[in-house]
Amino acid sequence: MKTVRVLSIATSLAAAAAFTTAAQAQEVYKIGVSAGLTGYAAAVDRAWRDGLEVAVEYVNSKGGIMGRKVQLIVEDNKSEPQEAVTVYRKMIGSDKVDIFISGCVSAGNFAAAPFVTRAQIPMMLCSILPPQPDQVKWAFSFLAPPRFEVETRYAYLKDKTQIRKVGVLHDPSPYANLQKDIAVKSAANFGIEVPVVEQYKTDDADFSPQLSKMNAAGAKAVMKIGLGGSTLTVAKNIKQLGQDTLLLGSVDDLAVFKPAGETLGPQFLFVAAPAQIYDALPDGALKQEIGRFLPLWRAKQGDRDPFWAGKAWDALMVTIAAIERAKSFEGPKVRDAVETISAFQGTGGVYNFSPTVHQGITENPFFLATMVGGKVQVK
Amino acid sequence: MPTLPTTISTNAGLLLRYLPAVLAVGLIAYAIVAGGHFVTLAGFALIYAVFVTGLNIFMGYAGQASFGQNAFAAIGGYASAVLTATYGWPPIPALIVGAAGAALCAVVIGYPTLRLRGHYLAMATLAIGLIVYEVTVQWQSVTQGYMGISGIPPLGIGSWEVTSDRAQLIMLSIVVTLCMASAWLIRNSRFGRAIVALSGSEDAARALGVDVARYKLAAFVVSAVYASLAGSLFVHIVGFVSPEVFGMHMVILGFTMLYVGGIGTITGPLVGAIVINLLPETFRGLKDYQDLVYGAALILLLIYAPGGLASLGNALKRRPSTPIPATAPKGARP
Numbered sequence: 001m002k003t004v005r006v007l008s009i010a011t012s013l014a015a016a017a018a019f020t021t022a023a024q025a026q027e028v029y030k031i032g033v034s035a036g037l038t039g040y041a042a043a044v045d046r047a048w049r050d051g052l053e054v055a056v057e058y059v060n061s062k063g064g065i066m067g068r069k070v071q072l073i074v075e076d077n078k079s080e081p082q083e084a085v086t087v088y089r090k091m092i093g094s095d096k097v098d099i100f101i102s103g104c105v106s107a108g109n110f111a112a113a114p115f116v117t118r119a120q121i122p123m124m125l126c127s128i129l130p131p132q133p134d135q136v137k138w139a140f141s142f143l144a145p146p147r148f149e150v151e152t153r154y155a156y157l158k159d160k161t162q163i164r165k166v167g168v169l170h171d172p173s174p175y176a177n178l179q180k181d182i183a184v185k186s187a188a189n190f191g192i193e194v195p196v197v198e199q200y201k202t203d204d205a206d207f208s209p210q211l212s213k214m215n216a217a218g219a220k221a222v223m224k225i226g227l228g229g230s231t232l233t234v235a236k237n238i239k240q241l242g243q244d245t246l247l248l249g250s251v252d253d254l255a256v257f258k259p260a261g262e263t264l265g266p267q268f269l270f271v272a273a274p275a276q277i278y279d280a281l282p283d284g285a286l287k288q289e290i291g292r293f294l295p296l297w298r299a300k301q302g303d304r305d306p307f308w309a310g311k312a313w314d315a316l317m318v319t320i321a322a323i324e325r326a327k328s329f330e331g332p333k334v335r336d337a338v339e340t341i342s343a344f345q346g347t348g349g350v351y352n353f354s355p356t357v358h359q360g361i362t363e364n365p366f367f368l369a370t371m372v373g374g375k376v377q378v379k
Numbered sequence: 380m381p382t383l384p385t386t387i388s389t390n391a392g393l394l395l396r397y398l399p400a401v402l403a404v405g406l407i408a409y410a411i412v413a414g415g416h417f418v419t420l421a422g423f424a425l426i427y428a429v430f431v432t433g434l435n436i437f438m439g440y441a442g443q444a445s446f447g448q449n450a451f452a453a454i455g456g457y458a459s460a461v462l463t464a465t466y467g468w469p470p471i472p473a474l475i476v477g478a479a480g481a482a483l484c485a486v487v488i489g490y491p492t493l494r495l496r497g498h499y500l501a502m503a504t505l506a507i508g509l510i511v512y513e514v515t516v517q518w519q520s521v522t523q524g525y526m527g528i529s530g531i532p533p534l535g536i537g538s539w540e541v542t543s544d545r546a547q548l549i550m551l552s553i554v555v556t557l558c559m560a561s562a563w564l565i566r567n568s569r570f571g572r573a574i575v576a577l578s579g580s581e582d583a584a585r586a587l588g589v590d591v592a593r594y595k596l597a598a599f600v601v602s603a604v605y606a607s608l609a610g611s612l613f614v615h616i617v618g619f620v621s622p623e624v625f626g627m628h629m630v631i632l633g634f635t636m637l638y639v640g641g642i643g644t645i646t647g648p649l650v651g652a653i654v655i656n657l658l659p660e661t662f663r664g665l666k667d668y669q670d671l672v673y674g675a676a677l678i679l680l681l682i683y684a685p686g687g688l689a690s691l692g693n694a695l696k697r698r699p700s701t702p703i704p705a706t707a708p709k710g711a712r713p
Contacts, residue, residue: 038670075663081527081624085617086419086660093415107527111619114529132530172516174526 028071029064029329031056031316032097032121034087034112036105039079040202043253044227044308045103048126049074051309052101054296055316065320068329073097077108084108085115092119098329100124101315104143104308106174113139122335124315126308128175129358140318140338141359142311142348144251146178147186148364149271153223153248154183154190156269156368156379163221163246167196167214169207169234171226179225179250195219202228207237211245221246228256235260235268251366254305254376261371272369272376275310275347280378285345286365293347306347314346318353318360399688400646403653411548418544424656425551426612430629431636431648432558433605439643440566441598442578443493444500446630447507448606451481453515453625455607460528460620461521470534474611481607482600489599493592496581508630515622527621534615547616554612555649558605563645565601574598639680641687650688654680 033052035045056070064070073095075087084105091097092115099122102109106127113135116123123139130139157163166187170180180197187194195217198210211234214222222245224234231249238245249260249270261268274286278294281287290306293313297306318341323329326337339358344351349365368379410421434448458477462468468476492503515522522528533540534550541550565571573594577584581591614620632655640651658676662669684691 076669079623080628081617081619081621082423082613086416086423089416089419090663093417107525107619107621107623110527110529110621111617114618130529131526135529172525174524177519177524177526 027068029068029099029323030071030073030095030097031319032088032091032095032100033072033074033102034077034084034091034100034105034108035074035103036079036108037074037076039077039105041079041103041105044126045079045105047253047305047308048103048312050301051297051306051312052316054293054300054309055313058296059316059320065323066327066329070316077103077105079105079108081105081107081111085111088112089115092116092121097121098331099319099334101312101319102126109139110135119331120335121331122319122338124319124338126311126315128178136358138335139358140353142315142318142346142351142361143175143359144349144361144365145359146175147182148361148366149225149250150179150183150186150223151364152271152366152368153269154187154192156248157192157221157246158190160379161221161246164191165193165195165217165219166221166223166248167198167210167217167219168194168223168225169198169200169210169214170224171202171230172199173226176225176250183223183225200226200230202226202230204230205233207234208241211237211241211243215241215243215245219245221248223248225250227252231256231270232260232263235263238267239263248368251307253307257371257376258374262374266370269368269370269379272367272378273307273310273348274365274367275306277367277369277376277378278306280376286347286349289345290347310347314348314351317346318344318351399640399650399691403646403650406653406657407548407552411545411552414544418548420656420660421653422544422548422551422616424653425548425555425649426609426616427632427636427656428555428649428652429558429612430606430609431633431640431652432555432562433602433609434633434637435642435644435648436562436565436574436605437598437602438637439647440571440578441574441595443595443598444497445504445599445602446501447504447509447511448602448633449625449627449629450508450511451485451603451606452610452613452629453511453622454481454484454610456610456614456620456625457515457522457528458607459611460531460614463615464528464531465521469536470532470611470615471536474534474608474615477611478604478607481603485600485603486596489596493595493599508627512622512626515625522622525621525623527619528614529619531614531618531620533618534612551612551616554608558608559645559649562648566645570594570597635677637687639677639684639687641689644687644689647687647689654688 033049035049036042037046052072056072060069073091077084077087101124104126109125109127110130113130117135117138125139125141128143129136129141168180168183170176184194196214196219224231224247235247238247247264247268251271251273254276257270274281275290278290293310294306297309321341322334322337326333338353339355342352349361350363351360352362353360369376370379407421410417437443437445455477458480459473462473463470488507495503516524533542535541541547573589576589577591577594585591636651636655639654641647659673662672665672
């Protein structure tokens with residue numbers, strides 16, 4: 001009888017151990033994504049989400065992160081701050097995510113930042129950083145500093161053209177406003193004058209008044225700051241007005257650049273990210289990293305622009321590097337480890353994070369390019 | 380209030396009449412107990428309940444149309460945000476200044492626009508909402524434009540701040556109760572009867588001695604104060620404000636809540652705010668089809684409860700079998 005009891009206890013213990021092991025094996029690392037899948041940020045944030053899905057699939061096929069499979073929890077914030085707060089808090093409270101790798105809706109990320117900070121969860125962002133220092137502590141941006149886009153265009157005008165008067169046309173988004181301020185302040189460093197600064201709304205259907213005003217002020221180039229179809233509308237307006245003005249677009253999707261290039265030809269130039277000019281890149285670490293991501297992306301998405309998706313890939317790869325360095329999945333330890341990651345090669349450039357630098361790209365990764373026959377050509 | 384002799388309420392009707400309000404209160408109580416992200420949803424629902432209660436006074440009682448209530452929410456919200464985050468004011472005085480500012484704006488704007496009627500009034504109020512939205516975007520030195528204002532402190536008095544989720548929800552529940560009670564008092568006051576009279580017919584109300592322009596303006600100002608309060612509550616609960624918070628979607632949401640909950644009723648704004656906040660959450664698992672199913676649910680609600688959920692009980696009222704007497708029974712009030 002005693003033997004039977006001992007055997008039954010041993011069996012129970014073995015079963016419990018097996019159950020625990022199975023539970024540990026099933027443990028996942030949860031990544032929360034608050035993205036504007038609908039609303040004004042949909043084009044960029046859908047690409048961000050799709051890039052993350054490719055990255056997660058790749059990581060899981062390699063066995064996950066330190067033995068844990070990665071699970072993506074994506075919520076649509078509708079590009080609205082209130083909705084962003086709701087979905088962030090759902091992912092904190094109900095889904096219990098370990099980290100956020102969220103999209104480009106700055107206001108949404110800012111609105112949710114106090115709650116994320118309180119929960120001590122790191123945020124890897126496609127947007128700019130929240131303004132409060134205690135919130136910046138938990139946030140890391142994968143967006144290039146706004147001055148790089150401005151400097152790339154000014155440097156081209158200074159070195160390759162005689163144009164010294166530039167009109168600035170920008171949308172009211174936070175990132176565009178930062179670029180506009182830098183464009184006005186740094187123009188003199190390149191021997192350039194900005195006689196006209198005009199703001200537009202993303203749904204404006206005609207830019208002829210702003211372009212005419214810039215032309216009348218002697219501006220021979222328009223620095224367009226802002227995403228979306230408005231770039232094509234500006235290109236069409238320049239052509240309709242018969243102006244010989246150069247249009248210098250900011251970083252955007254190739255789906256926007258192609259028709260704008262067809263409309264204006266060599267008059268249209270734009271800031272291109274490394275992933276958009278992969279074939280023209282010299283051999284090296286950057287090309288190698290993009291080459292790791294691009295085939296996976298193209299297998300799923302064909303010719304779709306890889307830029308924003310590549311940024312999402314970078315965000316996950318930095319997260320993995322931080323977890324491996326911290327040897328922990330805990331939020332505070334991962335946060336501390338991200339601050340030690342420097343010289344990390346991503347598809348969007350080299351990331352150098354530190355306790356004082358939470359916007360990882362510190363060297364200008366951009367090129368100035370134009371469209372020739374539907375293909376991107378570096379100038 | 381005695382039952383009118385023309386209709387008799389059934390027990391089921393009575394049950395249905397109070398069921399939505401009881402369920403709404405039950406859901407808020409559940410949120411307080413359960414915690415989690417349900418608290419966030421309940422909190423937003425209560426803030427919107429304040430906003431819609433004000434809208435209900437102007438639209439439900441006074442029978443006017445306003446598509447610009449988001450303007451007053453923005454005035455209250457930004458006044459609270461700027462005064463507390465930028466100038467270090469305590470939240471309560473900032474909230475009061477915001478409400479006073481919204482009331483003043485309502486007087487200045489309402490005086491000329493409320494001479495309009497119907498669609499013209501609706502268009503004029505729509506313009507007010509759009510203008511204030513543009514001001515919040517363009518006046519960057521004060522509002523920070525789309526960058527928004529962060530670091531807004533939670534509500535509190537002195538060094539005591541309402542910081543925990545549950546405490547905030549309890550505080551919001553008290554505010555909503557006070558707002559609904561004040562709406563009930565307004566509805567049953569001389570002022571309330573006057574604005575209800577002008578909603579039926581402005582000419583008839585005027586013939587009865589109601590100063591139509593004055594009462595319309597007063598209803599507009601009162602609803603603006605409610606909207607301002609909702610705006611202030613929002614920024615103190617979330618701690619951040621940007622122009623998108625008070626965009627056109629706020630107006631659309633407010634209208635939907637008002638009609639789904641029950642326009643002209645006391646509990647309708649609360650019921651509508653809770654249902655409209657929770658419905659999308661119920662369908663969140665449907666991902667891309669979430670909005671589709673949400674829209675279908677709203678259409679069904681409006682088809683089967685055209686007077687709103689708070690007036691469901693009226694659907695089960697039946698006509699009396701005896702003919703209506705030609706003269707009112709003794710003791711009945713007109």
